[in-house]
Amino acid sequence: MKSAVVVFPASNCDRDAAVALEQITGNKPAMVWHADSEIPKDTDLIVLPGGFSYGDYLRCGAMARLSRVMQDVIKKAQEGRLILGICNGFQVLTESGLLPGALMRNAALKFVCKPVGLTVTETQNVFTRRYDAGQRVVFPVAHGEGNYVADAETLDRLEGEGRVVFRYAPGENPNGSARDIAGILNEKRNVLGLMPHPERVCDPLLGGTDGRAMFESLIEAVG
Amino acid sequence: MECELKARVFVTLKNGVLDPQGKAIGHALNNLGFASVGAVRQGKLIEIELDERDEAKARAGLREMCEKLLANTVIEKYEIELKA
Amino acid sequence: MECELKARVFVTLKNGVLDPQGKAIGHALNNLGFASVGAVRQGKLIEIELDERDEAKARAGLREMCEKLLANTVIEKYEIELKA
Amino acid sequence: MRATKVTPEVVKEHGLNDEEYSKIKSLLGREPNLVELGVFSVMWSEHCSYKSTRFHLRKLPTKAPWVLQGPGENAGVVDIGDGDAVVFKMESHNHPSFIEPYQGAATGVGGIMRDVFTMGARPVAMLDSLRFGEPGHPKSRHLVSGVVSGIGGYGNCMGVPTVGGEVNFHRSYNGNILVNAMCVGLAKTGKIFKSAAKGAGNPVVYVGSKTGRDGIHGATMASAEFNEDSEEKRPTVQVGDPFTEKLLLEACLELMATDAIIAIQDMGAAGLTSSSSEMADKGGAGIEIDLDKVPQRETAMTAYDMMLSESQERMLAVLKPGREAEAERIFRKWELDFAVIGVTTDTHRLIVKHKGEVVADMPVRSLSDAAPVYERPFARRAPKTGTPSYDATRPVTPSLLKLLASPDLCSKRWVWEQYDNTVMGDTVQRPGGDAAVVRVHGSRKALAVTTDVTPRYCRADPYEGAKQAVAEAWRNITAAGARPLAVTDCLNYGNPEKPEIMGEIVAGIEGLGEACRALDFPIVSGNCSLYNETQGEGILPTPTIGGVGLLTDVDRMASIAFKREGDAIILIGETKGHLGQSAYLAVVEGKEDGACPPVDLAAEKKNGDFVRGLIEAGRVDTAHDVSDGGLLVAVAEMAMAGNIGAAIAGGDIARLFGEDQGRYLVAVPGGRAGEILAAAKTAGVAAALIGTTGGDKLAVKDQGDVALAKLKSAHEDWLPGYMGG
Ligand SMILES: Nc1ncnc2c1ncn2[C@@H]1O[C@H](COP(=O)(O)OP(=O)(O)O)[C@@H](O)[C@H]1O
């Protein structure tokens, strides 16, 4: 699998994502600068990493959406390439319109960093096929604005179409997200955005390996 | 100096979108003893200097800025105020 | 319903205080092709419903709220707008 | 303030006394103009010149074979093998944080990070040592909330994990909180950057943010005692922008990968003034600056404004001639300002031009070596002695719960969950244990980091208390299995012009020196923050110690959590039952009195080396030092962390809650207890089997049980409850 990690100004989980990708896929991902015009042609997976792109100014992800490389990311998403947005990357995806809804300030109005229990609610997709449906996993969250919001109709549709992939386990919702939503797919199921950090749980020394199966799913899907 | 326009853009959450920040402020004000404070909503104020004389044009431009960047219309609405 | 007042409080950075956010927004607007956009400053808008009929009293209360909570007067200034 | 004429009042407003002003005149051979006066005032301030402490600081041990850079640069540097170096420093941002907690704390983090990356290191860990007034004080909650979100706001955006720190409350900080931030970075030993601007004719470049009128006279503010109306005056505080700092970090590291830099230094307190004069001074050079070239954020800025501005996220560098374009390309790529603003000279003078005129011209030495050094009179206070009376019949378990729920000992989860503590993918031990452990990226090595001090002890006995702070840091690192390498400090005290405070400072520095020497734990960087008083009331003496240690193999690491049922719990070190100045007396009896526990440095070293040896040999994976709250609190912490209970031997209050130093608890599979006890005997270390792990409660023989769940809620609930969720 060939992957690329987009580096926005003040992305700060770009290295974390690259380390996890290399560890699991055996290939170093291409690090693509936000001002570049293109993602390398043969890229299978594009990761939009966590961080504070453009200082989170105005709204998280609002400025990053306008960066040059995003034009190509949007194009590649439409072509069916796989896009994974983690944390700030998820925010960029909603701001770009690649995923519905929006991520608002955490209900408790504080940044929150801790391991959180999640339920993998959906495994019929390239990102989570190596998990069992209903499986409980623990990924850390680290964000100030992860409160997923969408109108009821959109939420119903996401649920009805099996596009809610991760939910915070009962009682563990760290940010007030609607219907405990932690991660969602787009309609074509090639774009996943999630607030928790799978790339931070790929090494047993760092408190778990629950994130590995996501990358293994992708390898299995792409070959 | 040029004849310029100054715009104030107010970006607020749509009705129906929960505003925990506003609620927290209201709560804090009540706790501080401001009993008459009812609902509180928090939004953004963006002040923009425009090198443009034509009000109608300016307004159209600002609307476009809001749609394209300043507001996330999934959750926010906006209001534009212009003065010379 | 009671006769109520609605207040809008604008909290902005004092002149001279670094406003990287405003600058970034201005920059982004220019890049989007809005060439006439000059300086941009970002501030907060706080909308408050007041269960109070007396405008002067309301205004005094709001000033106090600004000083005590709504504005960080070390770096911010505020402006109050009232309407019935 | 900005009167053009230098009158006696203007001199006084600049915090310079008559004697100092005469000295300035004789150094210049004339009266200074206003710009020069401003420059002198910040450079000669306590904050920049260390005029009260310099004489005493010289006595600290700063050398060891592994120390590559001791005090005197932006941060200390220690060799950790394989061509890697750890670069670290701690700094205070007390006064600004009291005035504007969010920005004060945030810019404190930004400033200390710049100190570290200006040396060529990538920051890999942050720690924050915080002290607030008593919880009931009307300002405390607001300050806690602002400071914590400021630290998180900056550190999180930088993508550097905040992995450790302390939070204490005491009435002596009611009007003067302490915010000490420590940054730890990693560099290559061959790529350490320093600030000596050697050579003439080299371009001086300015990079980062534009200059505004931020925090003008911040440095003098940090050195002046607070009085009633300083809250009213509300001086301009600096406002930070972590986004720009993140870009600055990446841009600097990119430029540092080339060989274009001769010297580089961040613009911290006293901004352009201190960076330019210090670089020239260290390089034995002169420097000429043209202020018209300085990137400016505001209009009509005067030379005075620009020289004294403390705008954040700026750096000054001296490049090799001809490398300007290459450097500019890098900074432009990161969308940062870049300007060649001057040149180094061989005149040994700092010359500042503005609008075609020379607005300052002074010998560089007059700002550094020639700055005043005071051997201020000091009075040593007799240390407190004895043990206050207490109710020896009080039941033990309710006191344990009370201690765990006390503001100083309760869990600080509410704080560190607001910090991204796992970003960068190397945090091997998160906050909540003893030292935090951060892996050296891409290797098996790891750094153990901690900050410590018990100000209560320091007030009872400034000398023993300072010794204890060093010993506790050393112990926390040791408990993780790491070898303690070196120390950074932040010496927070009151007004040094008062002999009794100066006495605390002198004794404190002696205590630090003594402990660091005995433990082979040299001081490589640090910071003094004096005049921490409000209306004449000094804070508790607070010499915060930041310690860094090295684990050569992360797999041989210990943590505090009980890991198995049926483990034997062994207490290492001697227990006499020292209750003076203990958390027990303070919390349960409401008495902060008596002698603080003495530190026997030889025993400290022997016990620590023994415990570390066990961990390094893979024989122990569970260890915790015994500190605040004594034995019972330490056992409870291990039980809560591992979610496994324990049954332990009983004893009297002094035994269970005494704070004798040099002690550790280790837990090993039951069958191995004999072997550990025998090894201790051979090593001449006191050791005793005191209990066994297991179950879901903590049972103290003959004193009753407490359910783990109850311990946890006592420990976890206080701070969120206090902060309102
Ligand atoms: N302000 C803080 N920021 C991050 N971590 C903190 C903070 N305060 C306390 N902690 C963490 O909580 C744990 C307990 O702190 P403390 O009681 O001071 O430890 P010790 O007694 O071992 O020195 C440590 O892991 C410490 O790093």
Ligand SMILES: [Mg+2]
């Ligand atoms: Mg400890």
